[in-house]
Amino acid sequence: MNSLSTSKLPRRIEGLNELAYNLWWSWHTEARELFKVLDRPLWKATGHNPVRLLQQIAPYRLVAAAQDPAFLEKYDSVMGEFKAGMSSDRTWLNKEYPHLAQHSIAYFSLEFAIHNSLPLYAGGLGILAGDYCKEASDLGLPMVSIGFMYPQGYFHQQISVDGWQEDVYHELDFNEAPITRVLTAQGQAVNVEVPLDARPVQVAVWQVNIGRVKLYLLDTNVENNPASDRQLSARLYAGDREMRLQQEIILGIGGVRVLRALGIEPAIWHANEGHTAFMMLERVRELVAKGMDFAKAANKVRATTVFTTHTPVPAGNDVFSLDLMEGYFHRYWGSLGLDRDAFFSLGVQESDNVVFNMTVLGLRMADLRNGVSQLHGGVCRRMWHCLWPDVEEKDVPIGSVTNGVHVPTWLAPQTARLYERHLGHDWLERHDDPALWEHVLDIPDEEIWALRRWLKYKLVSSVQDRSRKRWAEGQVAPVQALATGALLDTETLTLGFCRRFTDYKRAALILHDVDRLKRILQNELQPVQIVFAGKAHPDDERGKQLIQEVYNAAKDPEFGGRIAFVEDYDMHVARYLVHGADVWLNTPQLLQEASGTSGQKAALNGALHLSVLDGWWYEGYNGANGWAIHQDIESPASPDSHREDAEELYNLLEEKIVPLYYERDISGVPHGWIRVIKEAIRSNVPLFSARRMAKEYTEQMYLAAAQANETMRMGASHPPRILDTSHTSNDASETPIPPSASVSTHGTIQIEGSE
Numbered sequence: 001m002n003s004l005s006t007s008k009l010p011r012r013i014e015g016l017n018e019l020a021y022n023l024w025w026s027w028h029t030e031a032r033e034l035f036k037v038l039d040r041p042l043w044k045a046t047g048h049n050p051v052r053l054l055q056q057i058a059p060y061r062l063v064a065a066a067q068d069p070a071f072l073e074k075y076d077s078v079m080g081e082f083k084a085g086m087s088s089d090r091t092w093l094n095k096e097y098p099h100l101a102q103h104s105i106a107y108f109s110l111e112f113a114i115h116n117s118l119p120l121y122a123g124g125l126g127i128l129a130g131d132y133c134k135e136a137s138d139l140g141l142p143m144v145s146i147g148f149m150y151p152q153g154y155f156h157q158q159i160s161v162d163g164w165q166e167d168v169y170h171e172l173d174f175n176e177a178p179i180t181r182v183l184t185a186q187g188q189a190v191n192v193e194v195p196l197d198a199r200p201v202q203v204a205v206w207q208v209n210i211g212r213v214k215l216y217l218l219d220t221n222v223e224n225n226p227a228s229d230r231q232l233s234a235r236l237y238a239g240d241r242e243m244r245l246q247q248e249i250i251l252g253i254g255g256v257r258v259l260r261a262l263g264i265e266p267a268i269w270h271a272n273e274g275h276t277a278f279m280m281l282e283r284v285r286e287l288v289a290k291g292m293d294f295a296k297a298a299n300k301v302r303a304t305t306v307f308t309t310h311t312p313v314p315a316g317n318d319v320f321s322l323d324l325m326e327g328y329f330h331r332y333w334g335s336l337g338l339d340r341d342a343f344f345s346l347g348v349q350e351s352d353n354v355v356f357n358m359t360v361l362g363l364r365m366a367d368l369r370n371g372v373s374q375l376h377g378g379v380c381r382r383m384w385h386c387l388w389p390d391v392e393e394k395d396v397p398i399g400s401v402t403n404g405v406h407v408p409t410w411l412a413p414q415t416a417r418l419y420e421r422h423l424g425h426d427w428l429e430r431h432d433d434p435a436l437w438e439h440v441l442d443i444p445d446e447e448i449w450a451l452r453r454w455l456k457y458k459l460v461s462s463v464q465d466r467s468r469k470r471w472a473e474g475q476v477a478p479v480q481a482l483a484t485g486a487l488l489d490t491e492t493l494t495l496g497f498c499r500r501f502t503d504y505k506r507a508a509l510i511l512h513d514v515d516r517l518k519r520i521l522q523n524e525l526q527p528v529q530i531v532f533a534g535k536a537h538p539d540d541e542r543g544k545q546l547i548q549e550v551y552n553a554a555k556d557p558e559f560g561g562r563i564a565f566v567e568d569y570d571m572h573v574a575r576y577l578v579h580g581a582d583v584w585l586n587t588p589q590l591l592q593e594a595s596g597t598s599g600q601k602a603a604l605n606g607a608l609h610l611s612v613l614d615g616w617w618y619e620g621y622n623g624a625n626g627w628a629i630h631q632d633i634e635s636p637a638s639p640d641s642h643r644e645d646a647e648e649l650y651n652l653l654e655e656k657i658v659p660l661y662y663e664r665d666i667s668g669v670p671h672g673w674i675r676v677i678k679e680a681i682r683s684n685v686p687l688f689s690a691r692r693m694a695k696e697y698t699e700q701m702y703l704a705a706a707q708a709n710e711t712m713r714m715g716a717s718h719p720p721r722i723l724d725t726s727h728t729s730n731d732a733s734e735t736p737i738p739p740s741a742s743v744s745t746h747g748t749i750q751i752e753g754s755e
């Protein structure tokens, strides 16, 4: 086991070890403080990683802490809260649905973003999975999660002087990560075997504690495996299609085997995106091995499976050529009781007989299906109508559960203190209750303004700190100091655009008319600055070109240092940006943003959303809580929409946003601006929280799956098929997708579509 030498920790505070290995600390401010006060510079130097901190800290500091009454008081209070947080008697689930507590929920995802010390994510999909696990812990959902242990994770980004993204990989030191090896009762490492075509691959398992939730990470870097297989799980979204297929086989099939090896019998299985859908096949195989025929086994599996799809863009769907599939599954399909054609029919669309589509497999093998916003639910029903040709589009059985963010994770500590002062000390326990947030209207404007100024100061100084560090490394040209934010200013209206760089997100939309933008940014009395951040997928040339375009603008002296590109966007950078920006900018092509979550994090801290009316904003915008571009969803595909959207964006900035921000009273407080902030917090925070989302998954999906499981366990010969969508928030009657919008499911480019 990867534990610290506890002998180093004084007895009185030895609980710090357990705390360091449970990422519960990461969303509890007091727990973070506890590690931080042990040694502030080291806390920063270790990237806020308590495991590393405890390994590297000078022993005398620990001894001193163990004798310091102020520290001990904090320590006892945090440990008390931690213990209470780990027991499950007083959770929401236990109060509302105690019978569900007996059923474990297995949650599969290719990415998990929990904290930067465990870099197992690329972007939005991983953030969603991480936030969901934390909320599951807070609510007491009996969840176990399955993912991959990538020692090199996703790449780190550096931008060259000519604006080109360079991908750099760092090897994670497992000893410094909050993971432990999973052992059997006899103390042996748990290992399962997964066949990749003819050869067996050994899979080892690591455990991460996320509060009450356990995340099991699969790792193929095992001694007995040949070198190529040991590398299989090295990186996320790297390598070719074949490697990706191998990863998905390991995750889906291996994930089920790991749960069995650990003696866990989930009643509910939740697949987060198509990457994980092979887990459905493996469960069918198990039943067929016990003598059931395929049809019956498949029905059983479907009734207990939830499938969440995140991709509204055809290119984002995960597909494999039939040749490739055949190579890996020709031995497997017999064990499902299927022949070649029947097997392929699970993942092939009638209309498009060339590829095996993981989204199609997920939709066919799960009875509970959803998109991730109301608008996206409608897009999915249109996109996948072909799979249910006999029903009307509005009756296609795909519902929606809108994404939300984990409030304690994305809240700045200062924002939390403000809410605590004005909403009551138990506000966090009630944060999905809209009534609670009515009280935001009573907070004095001056306090909100003081918070906003502080958060922007933190943003600007952290960006400049990074810029200075890169400078000190000595490999950057002077103009790169300008491009990375050296001249940002703390009093200037600040827009944040931070997301994956890929065509449909249109990072360069705001650069459409460079002269007009220069006038806006360089206005002497009412200046504006923009902070960009985001990675492009290593294979996404177009995404890299967009970065270059933005970076070159940031270098252009005529913008006067008012555009900055922050390298290596990750959770840590994201926190500063979503806290400190005044306006959060989002300009995707309409109907292509499934949900988006960064704007929800921003709203939580009083940063206002300026976005195309897409994804969650279609539900979130009420006319008084931010700004919307392209409100006419009837014309999503107009050939000129790029120009039109850009002009609308400039008009909003020039006529509404900039003047409102700079309209101050005698002490410099912008009351009109703060009115919008209060309205954004009041209307958005309770609805776009992971708490509301997790309760919806529970009430609309898990209860049905648990009931189906129970019915089957009692020996009913046919599981109830859940075909109607009335159980989900499928607002079919109000499907907002215009009749003219066409969505296609064809596409061969393989660019990661994970939000």
Ligand SMILES: *Cc1c(COP(=O)(O)O)cnc(C)c1O
Residues within 6 Å of the ligand: 122, 123, 124, 125, 127, 498, 499, 500, 569, 570, 571, 574, 595, 596, 597, 598, 599, 601, 755
């Ligand atoms: C929240 C977040 C995302 C997702 O943002 P979108 O709004 O969906 O583009 C991606 N990356 C990081 C690091 C985040 O924190």
